[in-house]
Amino acid sequence: MNQEAKKITNNLYGRVNAPVVERCRVNFCTDLEKSVLMSNFERRGWNQVGPDDEWNFYWASTQTCRNLFSVESGYRMNDNQMINHFPNHYELSRKDLLVKNIKRYRKELEREGNPLAEKAEVALHGGQIVTRYVHLDFVPVTFVLPADYNMFVEEYRKSPQSTWIMKPCGKSQGTGIFLINKLSKLKKWSREAKTPFHPQLTKESYVISRYIDNPLLIGGKKFDLRLYVLVTSFRPLKAYLFQLGFCRFCTVKYDTSVTELDNMYVHLTNVSVQKHGGDYNNIHGGKMTVQNLKLYLEGTKGRAVTDKLFAAMQWLIVHSLKAVSSVMANDRHCFECYGYDIIIDNQLKPWLVEVNASPSLTSTTVNDRILKYKLIDNIISVVLPPDGVPDVRWNKLPNTEALGNFDLLIDEELLEKDEPSGSHSRGAKSKYK
């Protein structure tokens, strides 16, 4: 299709088919002048103001948000102000804290004798028998380095053949990541990191996780999933899953041989990594929609396993959120959209890789732009009360039309209310109780 024609069509059909919302006097402020944001704000007839003005809706960077909430700033938000982050989102988005919170959550449930914390013995790839949580085993075994080094070595010895992946805690988009299959390589790394030439590395902590070396391959290639989850409250937990996620494919055929261990085009699906590969395609950007993934799995592997996989992904998201809900600063002015990165293994089991609190709003392709435009549009309509003006006194119960492409994942308040009568909302499932 010719590009010009595509452009015109997108204007006609690609956009969310919504009439211009009646113009409310909403002042917005943004740290990010991305076109998917600006065009949404413009379509709603909002008025742009600076951070020091009277804003109602702030699309802020995480840093700005932390500053606003810090004691020193002394800023107090009024009832008609909303912001797109929770002040301590890092409890979920930092790799080390996420793992820490999930471990704590599981222990708490175990202590309560909750059946969710049931454990059982499972056989690893190499044949070793290990004990794992039956329902809450959705993050690969992970340790923080250097703090948990000894615990890591103990685990490592259980299955010395397995590969591990090292990631710096505070970085994103695939920077600083490498694979390890020998303890000596880790030792070498730690020695080098301590040399005076890399003083910054000594301060930085890393997580080391068991590498999912049996990923599901499609067309011989590895991929991961990017799903978008909107949280409007942590206590009670209210979360929504965006239907239009996508798969990000590696450009190179998957190969576990040792020689390819250092070839990050084989192992990392991040667009920021794959973009530099020679085979990166600008038209599709290595991205396939989640709907098409589902279609493929249903067609080739059947309905039951596909449904089970998608249910398991929802389960994983809900419990990762529950794991941090007690430590999150649940400010009424906040909402947040998380980018969940999930890898599916060849047994069709999903694994949570990481959660991003500022998922990229840069569009790499035409379809990407449409998707992200809809995402922002739907986020705004879910977090705002029906009259379109931010108001934290609102009960945060959006009606079905406002959900757009979001499905309700969980609303603890609704679950409580509806206990006897059953839920009236799309997607509310009591099994997450």
Place this chain on the structure above:
Amino acid sequence: MDGVQEEAIHHTALKLADEIKHLSIYKSFYSDVQKLVSSPNVEKENFKQTLQQAMKEKGLDTKLRNTVFHWVRTQSKHCRLDPLTSLSKASAQWEKRIHKSLNSMCTDLETSLAKVRLQSEQDILTEKWSELSTYNLDLSKYRPVYAPKDFLEVLLTLSGYVPFTRDDEPKWEFAHLPLKVNKIDQLRKLFPEWSSGEPLLGVNPYMPSTVPGFSTLEAERISLGERVVALGYAPVVQEYLKKGSPQCLRAKLWSNVLGSDIKAPQVQYFNRLKKNVLEVDLMVDKLIFKDVQLTASNDDQYFVFEDLLYQVMLCFSRDVEVMQLLKGNIGNPPVVTIKGKQTSPESLTAFPPSGIIPFHGFTMYATPFCYLYDDPVQLYYTFRAFYVRYWHRLHYISTHPQGIVSLCLLYERLLEANEPLLWVHFRNININPIRVVFKWLMRAFSGHLPPDQLLLLWDAILGYDCLEILPLLALAILSFRKENIFQVNTLQNVDAVLADLSTISVIPLLQLALMKP
């Protein structure tokens, strides 16, 4: 009258009994029956009845019925003389042009149509067979032999051959061809499930079931579909497909209705095709690589399956059976010498052995199957069966009622009769309405509709065993977007209005087009 009919049936039965002996399944089937005869289940006294019963229990009965079904389907359609000599003349000229263009491309690029592959090249190709996207070829100078646009130009000249024109008919190109096509009322009778508004898959995922015990229509269809799959009787499968298949059963249902199940001989045959690809370098291979690159590799719905498609499309070009199955429908491919081979009968090859020269977008006939089969062999046979039964009609000139010429004419007539205002609008802005939908028709909407919608459309093609659905859908889409079309007056802008079909729901639109207001 009855006597004549009986005689005809008798004649067909004789022919069938004779021809079945030449079918590939005959040998194994015959030995299965022999084994059955010697089993204790079959009694000598009551031979016929007990044998029939035993065949039923063993599933041989269904196998035989399916064989007859597939055989009958291949019989009825061809063997008909082309009543329009003008069309066959045009078709022959077009074929000549294609061959000429291939030859001149060869000369320009200083290569030959067919040559033996060097051993070193064979080794690399063998090694990279499962990841041919990494096989390095310089294709910058290769161009598709023709594109849908070129083919349309040829079709549009067809009217020139027709000796008569009626004054009261507008001078639209296809209207002059003396071919008979259905009117909308006849289509309503042809597709009763749509015109009567029956509950169908693809309308609304949460549509409730009318059958007690099922919460949704989808659950009901899955349950029924599982029984249809277990039965495995092709005519029943065909009937089932009319109302749409759930994605989880589609792969089995499609291969069943097309008779494209694979057993050991099919795998062996596929491997022979592969061997031929590895040994012989045909110029058409480059065109195939180029086509996969230009289409599937750049498409966000299909790029993942690129490597699978190279294998399937390359093997397809080597498949002599395709040419045999389509004899009389696809012209005559030239026979060329394979350079570098010692002169022998084997050093000659039809170019290509399948007889099919790919055009720009040819790969799109195969891409949707990637959502059903991840094994190249399974994918291959279902794609091939689909091609042999339907797709070849979309890029060869014929007077067949399912051929592209009749489909274009049907589209024109439907548009004129059912959307007169649109028709007038197209005339006023001086655009031939076939131009804005032709690529949809020629590719059976593949690459234009999202895969889930496309698969529903192809369910219907299999279910009703006809391609008239394609022009009908084209009409329905135009009706649906007519308000936007009225606002534009250049071909480019009409194309733009129709470019993005990602929001189209096929089945509701087809229903809408056929249900009476």
